[in-house]
Structure formats: structure tokens, C-alpha cells
Amino acid sequence: MQETVVRFLLTISICVSPGVAQNSPETPTPHALQTTIIKAGLLIDPATGTSSRNEVIRVEAGKITAVGSAVQISSDATVVDLSNYSVLPGLFDAHTHLCLTTDRRHDGDNFANAVYRESTAYRALEGAANARDMLYAGFTTLRDVGNAGNYPDTDLRRAIEAGLVEGPTIINAGRIIAPYGGQVQLQPDRRELGEPEYLYADTHDEIKKAVRENAHFGAKVIKIVVDPYPQPYMYSVEDIRYIVTEAAKSGLKVAAHATSDKGARNAAEGGVASIEHGYEMSDETLEIAKRNHVVLVGTDLTETALREMGFPGDLKQWHATIVHRLRRAYEIGVTMAYGTDADYSLPGSTRSQLALSLLDTWKEAHIPPKVVLQALTKNAAELLGVDKERGAIRPGLAADLIATPANPLDDIDALRHVTFVMKGGRIVKRP
Numbered sequence: 520m521q522e523t524v525v526r527f528l529l530t531i532s533i534c535v536s537p538g539v540a541q542n543s544p545e546t547p548t549p550h551a552l553q554t555t556i557i558k559a560g561l562l563i564d565p566a567t568g569t570s571s572r573n574e575v576i577r578v579e580a581g582k583i584t585a586v587g588s589a590v591q592i593s594s595d596a597t598v599v600d601l602s603n604y605s606v607l608p609g610l611f612d613a614h615t616h617l618c619l620t621t622d623r624r625h626d627g628d629n630f631a632n633a634v635y636r637e638s639t640a641y642r643a644l645e646g647a648a649n650a651r652d653m654l655y656a657g658f659t660t661l662r663d664v665g666n667a668g669n670y671p672d673t674d675l676r677r678a679i680e681a682g683l684v685e686g687p688t689i690i691n692a693g694r695i696i697a698p699y700g701g702q703v704q705l706q707p708d709r710r711e712l713g714e715p716e717y718l719y720a721d722t723h724d725e726i727k728k729a730v731r732e733n734a735h736f737g738a739k740v741i742k743i744v745v746d747p748y749p750q751p752y753m754y755s756v757e758d759i760r761y762i763v764t765e766a767a768k769s770g771l772k773v774a775a776h777a778t779s780d781k782g783a784r785n786a787a788e789g790g791v792a793s794i795e796h797g798y799e800m801s802d803e804t805l806e807i808a809k810r811n812h813v814v815l816v817g818t819d820l821t822e823t824a825l826r827e828m829g830f831p832g833d834l835k836q837w838h839a840t841i842v843h844r845l846r847r848a849y850e851i852g853v854t855m856a857y858g859t860d861a862d863y864s865l866p867g868s869t870r871s872q873l874a875l876s877l878l879d880t881w882k883e884a885h886i887p888p889k890v891v892l893q894a895l896t897k898n899a900a901e902l903l904g905v906d907k908e909r910g911a912i913r914p915g916l917a918a919d920l921i922a923t924p925a926n927p928l929d930d931i932d933a934l935r936h937v938t939f940v941m942k943g944g945r946i947v948k949r950p
Contacts, residue, residue: 554579554596555918555944559606561926562586565896566911568889570928576606578918581944585914599946601939605926607892608911609659609687609919609942610934611899612874614774614795614816614858617653617675617689618646618667620870621863623827643671649870650675650686655948656871657937659919660688660910662903664774664795665695665742666862669715673737685947688919690903692774693738694718696729696762697747704749717744726758727765734769740903741766741773743791746782753782759789772904774816780804787813793902795858797848798841805844805851814902815853818860819845819880824873827863838880845884856899857891875935888931895934918944 555578562574575590576583592598619642637645646667653661663672672691679686694715695701701717713719720729730741743762746753754762763773772792777783783797787807793814794800800808800815808815819841825834848855859874868876881891900910909917922939940948 554593555941555946556590556592556596556598557606557920557941558598558600558602559604559922560602561605562912563605563607563892563926563928564912565607565889565892568892568928570605570926573602574606576912576918576920578941578944581918583912583914583916583918586912599939599949601922601950604922604924604939604950605933606912606920606922606939607927608896609909609921609940610657610895611660611662611857611903611910612653612658612859612861613662613793613814613856613899613902614664614818614860615653615661615874616666616860616862617649617661617663618642618671619862620645620649621828623829623863637668639669639671642668643674646671646675647678647684647686650679650689651684652869652871653874654685654687654942655940656869656875657921657934657940658687658871658874659921659940659942660900660903660905661690662740662774662858662899663689663691664740664776665692666716667691667693670694670736676737676739687942688905688909688917690739690905691737692740692742693733693736694729695742695744695776696720696726696733697744698750698752698754700747700750701744702747702749723758723761726762730762730765730769730771734771738771740792741771742795743773743775745775745777745786746779747776748778753779754785754789756785756788759785759791763790772902783808787811793856796860798837798844800844800848802847802851805848805853809851809853812854814898815848815855816858816902817841817845817848817855818858819877819884820860821876821879823865824861824863824876827865828860842880842884845880845886849884849886849890854898855890855894856902857894872935878931878934882931888928891931892927918942922950 557576559574577585676689703713718729720726774793775786775791776795777786778796780799783800784804822838861873900906920941923933925933927933938950
């Protein structure tokens with residue numbers, strides 16, 4: 520009943536509120552309608568890994584209309600002077616869980632405890648808070664890959680699109696599709712405890728129904744769990760190909776959770792859009808992913824993240840495995856997108872700080888800043904299917920821009936100090 524009331528009220532607000540209509544994507548706000556001129560001291564192009572000085576960006580009706588050193592400044596334009604800053608496209612997190620926050624201080628190492636502790640309504644509010652924090656840190660687009668319960672991620676996306684709350688553009692997955700049990704060890708007397716976190720689907724008929732249910736309730740990507748620890752079974756290549764085919768009928772891509780080499784290989788051969796995690800991928804499996812144009816969203820966790828997320832075993836060894844896989848993927852030439860898997864809390868840290876902490880792993884693996892920036896922008900935009908709309912600074916694209924005092928091509932840690940954020944032509948954070 521609680522979730523039904525929340526969904527009903529949100530629907531009414533979107534349909535009839537004059538204030539909301541003014542903030543909808545189809546009707547830009549008065550602020551977005553005006554002309555904004557941004558003077559960039561250093562303009563960063565992550566796609567080429569180059570920069571140019573003293574460029575001017577003109578923004579009108581939420582979109583970039585001109586870029587160059589000779590862009591004319593009209594007398595009625597609002598001028599934003601970022602001549603002492605590096606300006607670049609807004610960042611992407613291709614693997615996040617906005618509507619979930621685990622806390623080992625309350626839940627121990629049991630992910631299920633966090634899932635069952637919170638109502639769907641609470642998780643929607645939790646998602647709104649996390650979304651706002653991520654936006655203010657410079658993440659203007661996110662792919663939320665599930666663990667949201669009963670579709671609060673869809674409502675969060677709709678609320679952001681309607682202007683009810685502040686947040687990045689969201690590509691959400693709805694309920695995760697997995698073999699029976701998912702990532703939870705169920706008890707025979709409480710078989711229902713894995714729902715609504717997961718949609719269990721083992722036969723092709725069940726898979727078809729699960730994909731269609733997600734599409735019906737607003738999912739913009741399909742998330743599957745290929746090798747659902749602690750289960751001893753996984754989706755086969757045939758199963759995955761069937762999922763990919765069914766998802767494509769609704770215009771949706773497939774993101775595949777796979778931590779083992781076998782699971783990642785099945786996913787790569789099955790034709791998914793991305794492999795999530797892939798910690799134990801062999802060189803041979805990485806080569807298959809490269810050949811099949813499968814993007815690796817490695818969620819390259821630090822030791823702190825591994826501890827707070829309750830990973831079992833030797834955390835130093837886990838982290839060393841992740842660093843080694845990240846380096847090998849780079850050397851082999853696998854396309855990678857930045858994803859954080861930040862679904863935990865740490866006293867003294869915000870969600871965005873935890874997300875940016877994974878930069879440490881990329882640095883440890885000696886990945887060049889240019890490549891990291893591409894993973895945070897161009898590669899992620901292409902994976903999410905929004906590269907014709909956002910993810911670069913060029914005319915015709917959404918004005919999603921950020922600025923930092925330093926040059927991230929020299930030091931990727933500059934991204935930890937974003938001082939200016941514009942999303943869709945609206946300034947949400949100033950120096």
C-alpha cells in the first residue's frame with residue numbers, strides 16, 4: 520500500500536502540476552531558455568585526450584550551440600567566467616546502486632540484511648539523496664543497475680526528469696534478473712525473501728516474462744546475474760543470447776554481473792553490452808570481450824570498498840586481482856567504462872567521495888589519465904546509448920559540463936575537486 524500511494528502521488532504530480540510541467544525535459548525552465556556563455560580557460564576533450572585554451576561555449580535552451588575561440592557573446596547572455604578552470608563533459612558512473620546503502624555497522628557482512636531493513640519508499644528517498652550528491656560532485660549521468668527493490672529507481676528517474684528532485688540523467692535497470700536464489704541463500708520456509716530484489720528466471724519463458732516486466736515498469740537497461748554466488752549454477756551462453764534477443768525487442772541493452780572467468784566468458788560469448796566486475800577474467804576471456812565489442816565495467820574496488828561491502832577472504836589478494844585484471848584489460852585493449860558499485864556507507868564520506876575513491880585503483884594499475892577520462896565520459900556514453908545526446912562538448916549535445924581548478928589530463932585526482940556543474944544548461948554548482 521505504501522509503495523502504491525507514493526507511485527500514485529508522483530503520477531498525479533507529473534500529470535497535473537503546473538510547476539512540474541515547467542521543469543519537464545520537453546519544457547525547459549526559464550533559466551535554461553536563456554543564453555549562457557562559458558569562458559573556459561582550458562577545454563578538455565576526453566575523446567582525443569587533448570586540450571585547448573581560451574575557448575568559449577554558448578548554451579541555449581539546455582544545449583550547446585557553439586564552441587570555439589571566436590564565439591560571439593550577445594549582450595543579453597549570462598557570462599560564466601571559468602578562465603581559471605579546466606572545463607570538460609560531465610562524468611558518468613556506469614554501475615551504481617542509488618537506492619541501496621549497506622552498512623556493516625548495522626548489517627554485518629550480510630547484504631540481505633540491508634535489503635530487507637528498508638521499505639521501498641525509504642529507498643526512493645535514499646536514492647534521491649544519493650543522486651543529488653553525485654550530481655554536485657560532477658556526475659551528470661548514471662546507470663543504476665538494480666538492487667532497488669520494487670522499482671523505486673524508475674520513480675527516481677521520473678522525478679528527476681520532471682524536475683521534482685535534483686539528480687543526474689539516469690538509465691535504470693529495475694529488478695535484477697537471475698537464476699533461482701540470485702545472490703541470496705534462501706531458506707525453505709522463507710522462499711519469498713529474495714523478492715522483490717530479484718526476478719528469478721530459469722526457463723526461457725520465465726526469462727521472457729522477466730524482461731517484459733522490467734520493460735513494463737520503466738527499466739531502461741536489463742541487468743542479469745550470470746554467476747550468482749552462492750548458487751552452484753549460472754546462465755549458459757544460450758540463456759544469455761536469449762536474454763539479449765528478448766531485451767533488444769524492447770530496445771534495451773543487457774548488463775551482466777559476472778565475477779568468475781567462466782561467467783564472464785559466457786556473458787562475452789552471449790553478446791551482452793557490458794560485463795560488470797569481471798574480476799577473474801583471463802586474458803583469453805578479455806580477448807573475447809574485445810572481439811565481441813563487450814564493454815568492461817570493472818567496478819575496480821579499493822581495499823576499503825571491499826571491506827565495507829563485506830567481501831570474504833583475503834582483501835589484499837582480492838584487490839591485487841582487481842588491479843591486475845584492470846591492467847591486463849587496458850593492455851589487451853578492451854573498451855572500459857567507469858563504474859563504482861558504491862552501495863555502502865563509510866563514516867565521514869559521501870556517496871560521491873566513495874565513487875571517486877576508485878580512481879585510486881586506476882592509478883595503482885598505471886592507467887593513463889586520458890584513458891580514465893574516456894572511461895568516465897565517451898566510453899560510458901556510448902555504452903549507455905546516449906552519445907548522440909550527451910557525453911561531449913560539441914554543438915547539438917546537452918549542456919552537461921563540469922569544471923575543476925586543475926587539468927585532469929595531468930592528474931586525474933583533479934576530478935575530486937569539481938567546483939562547477941551544469942546539467943542540461945542549468946547551473947547547479949558554482950565555484
